Amino acid sequence: MIRTSFDPGIGFMKGRFYLILIAAFFVLGTQALGQSPTPTPDAQNVKTEDVKGVPTVAPEYRSDDRSFPDLGRVGVDMTQQKTLTLRDAIELALDNNRDIEITRKNERIAEYDLDAARGVFQPRLSGQTYYDRTTVPNVSIFSSNQKTTNGTLLGNASLQAFAPKYGTVFTGAFNNQRVTTDNPISILSPQLNSSLGFNVLQPLFRGRKFDQARRTIEIAKRNVSLTDTQFRQRSIETVASVQKAYWDLTYALRNLQVQRDAVRDAKAQLEHNRRLVNEGQLAPIDIVAGETQVANFEQAVYDAKHCQFGRKRTQKSHLAKSQ
Numbered sequence: 001m002i003r004t005s006f007d008p009g010i011g012f013m014k015g016r017f018y019l020i021l022i023a024a025f026f027v028l029g030t031q032a033l034g035q036s037p038t039p040t041p042d043a044q045n046v047k048t049e050d051v052k053g054v055p056t057v058a059p060e061y062r063s064d065d066r067s068f069p070d071l072g073r074v075g076v077d078m079t080q081q082k083t084l085t086l087r088d089a090i091e092l093a094l095d096n097n098r099d100i101e102i103t104r105k106n107e108r109i110a111e112y113d114l115d116a117a118r119g120v121f122q123p124r125l126s127g128q129t130y131y132d133r134t135t136v137p138n139v140s141i142f143s144s145n146q147k148t149t150n151g152t153l154l155g156n157a158s159l160q161a162f163a164p165k166y167g168t169v170f171t172g173a174f175n176n177q178r179v180t181t182d183n184p185i186s187i188l189s190p191q192l193n194s195s196l197g198f199n200v201l202q203p204l205f206r207g208r209k210f211d212q213a214r215r216t217i218e219i220a221k222r223n224v225s226l227t228d229t230q231f232r233q234r235s236i237e238t239v240a241s242v243q244k245a246y247w248d249l250t251y252a253l254r255n256l257q258v259q260r261d262a263v264r265d266a267k268a269q270l271e272h273n274r275r276l277v278n279e280g281q282l283a284p285i286d287i288v289a290g291e292t293q294v295a296n297f298e299q300a301v302y303d304a305k306h307c308q309f310g311r312k313r314t315q316k317s318h319l320a321k322s323q
Helices: 008-034 086-096 097-123 213-277 285-319
Strands: 124-137 147-163 168-181 189-200
Touching: 086 213, 086 285, 097 147, 097 213, 213 285
Parallel strands: none
Antiparallel strands: 124 147, 147 168, 168 189
């Protein structure tokens, strides 16, 4: 036997909750019924072509189907073209560049200056010779001649050499003299006087390791190295600029050819789309898309041609003789 118990307080609370819920539904339904509907505006049956105040823009305009213009240059015979390799372009640029010619001549001048400075240490052979004949009145009481004639023949030679390492100077001299006279007082005529001498000059402190001659040689060596570096730098810059201009022009020519091929392919695709539209397999909007694509490729051709002209001018500026 099962017994159940009922609590009167709990039943009262449930009944109160259901009563509040019913009252809330009643209030919301009343507010919804009290709202007025929003009126729908009347539809205006106005066609687009009947709208007034809109001006007509170029009603007679028609897009002309023009063929692609000739890309040749005025005054230039396209059949008289010369093939120019990269090696030919570099050689032509080096030959016509005046700056390189100037640096090359400066290098030669510096080499000549170095040879001249080194000439200080080359052996020097010098000589002196002359003949002298004089006639003077006799002023001596011991001579019976009214005049006296004297003759002198001189011949000297010397050799001088340098040691570049320590500044040593070697000198050798050989002197000869022949004297004649008709003076009766002179007991020896002709007279022959000869001498041979050697001299060594060695600096002990100043000028032993470094002197003015060796200083001039070192400066000349630095000038040769400097001018050679300038010549190499200028040559490298010229070669690099010519190579860059050459390949830029090659790229511009290839790009122009690619763009022209793209125009040809786009026109072929446009004709193909037109046939498909006539057959009903494509929508007419595909023809407009094809014409737009052809126009875009044609504009790309003009841009590529302009780029090619600029690259060609740059290449010619490197190959032409500089002023």
